[in-house]
Amino acid sequence: MFFVSAGFNVTLDVFQTDLNLLIAVTLVAMIGKIAGTAxxxxxxxxxxxxGLAVGTGMNGRGAVEIIIAGIGLQMGxxxxEIFSILVFMAIFTTLTVPVLLTWxxxxxxxxxxxVHQETRDGYLILGANPLGIYMAEKLKAANKLTLVDSNRELVAIARKKGFNTVYGNILKEETMEEANALELGTFIALTGNSEINLLAAQLAGDLFYIPKKIVTVSPNEAGADVDLLDPINASSMFADKTNLTPWFQKISSNQFQEKIVGVETELTAREWIKENRDEQNPILAVFILNTEEELRAFHYKEIISPGEKVVFLQ
Incomplete structure (x- = not known):
């Protein structure tokens, strides 16, 4: 309604009577924004x-300038004519954004x-539980790694094992900041609370721009489902809904086996799970080992190439 009402006060006559002023105002606005940002x-x-690239992205003007101009017009x-020039300036500078930003x-x-976000490396793991510690031990050799947990006892155990571990609520920005989330490339949520995992992944992406977000989803928790992963550009850890409690117990009591199997044909992580699911002896696919002996997390969006191996627990 505001923009419609503002449009009633715009006159096209400025293109004939004040064209030079319109061009001058538009150029000054663009140069001021782009050069000022740089x-x-x-x-x-x-x-x-x-700085110039960032300035071209900030060059767009929309509601703010038109609102201020509207107030100025109402107050006399x-x-x-000046109001019309400011409105057209806002339109023209906004239209330049996709062109100049692309250039x-x-x-x-x-x-x-x-600089691409994908160049960020390292892991931020939510959960200093037995599974989180197990994954951290496997990944720490070649990656920056930080664990986060709100349980003081688990944090103390993780620190005793030599891991960089942050105590705090993952849904608070200061906890993410303390964990140096802006420097890390992958967020993995390994708690049994799917809702917390999803909210933390959204925070990691929206405020700390972590490009890869991998979330554990529980099979029997209401209010949180894999359908919520796509809107936050996240993937499900283990490529399936997973109840982590039995695995916490198995790992803490050392009653599990780590197995590695090769892959001969290309397939998705989900296809691998379907082919290897065993109801009598449940498995937990944790890593993919590439041909250069590098590990990466096993999750729904992964493609397993020929020659790579899957590391799973049983």
Whole structure:
């Protein structure tokens, strides 16, 4: 309703009577936003070119400028012509965003200065429980790794084993910050509470931009399901709904076997689970071992290539 009412005060006559002023205002607005962003970006140490790219992304103007101009028009501070110029300026600068942002991004890419989220490595594991410790022990050799838990006893055990472990509520930003979430590339939630796992994954993605989010989903918990994973761009750990309690008990009492089997043909993680499911002797697929002997988490969105191996517990 606001934009419709604002449109009634816009006049197209400015393209004939005040075209030069319209062009000047638009150019000043663009240069001020882009150059200003680049200038204040310099102290970050990432260079003025990246600052220009960020500035082109911020160049879009929408509701804020038009709202301020509307207030000025109602108070008689500006005329209908100036209001129209400001509205068209907001429209034109917004339209430049996809064009200029694409151009500056490609420019950075050609210079080798474009930073991708996927270049972030390391793991943030929610759950210093026996399974979390088991996975951390396997991954710590080649990766930065941090564990988070709200149980003081589990945190103390993990720290005693030499792991970087943070005590706190994972749903609080300060806990994520203490865990250096902005530097890590994969978030894995290994608690028995699916709702907490999903909310934590959403926080990890929305505020800390962790590109890969892997969540454990319980088979018998209401209110949290795999259908909620796609909206937050997450995947289900173990490629299946999993009750973790029996595995916590097996690992803590050392009543499990670790097995490794090779894969001869390409298949998805879900297909592998279907082919190897054993109701009498449940298995828990935890890792995929590639041809270079590197481990990665086994989850729903993984594709297992020929020559790779699956590490599972039984």
């Amino acid at each position: 200038l204040f970006y310099l102290p970050s140490g990432f260079g003025w070119r990246e 501070i500006i005329t209908a 500056t991004t490609n420019w950075l890419k050609k210079r080798g200065e474009l």
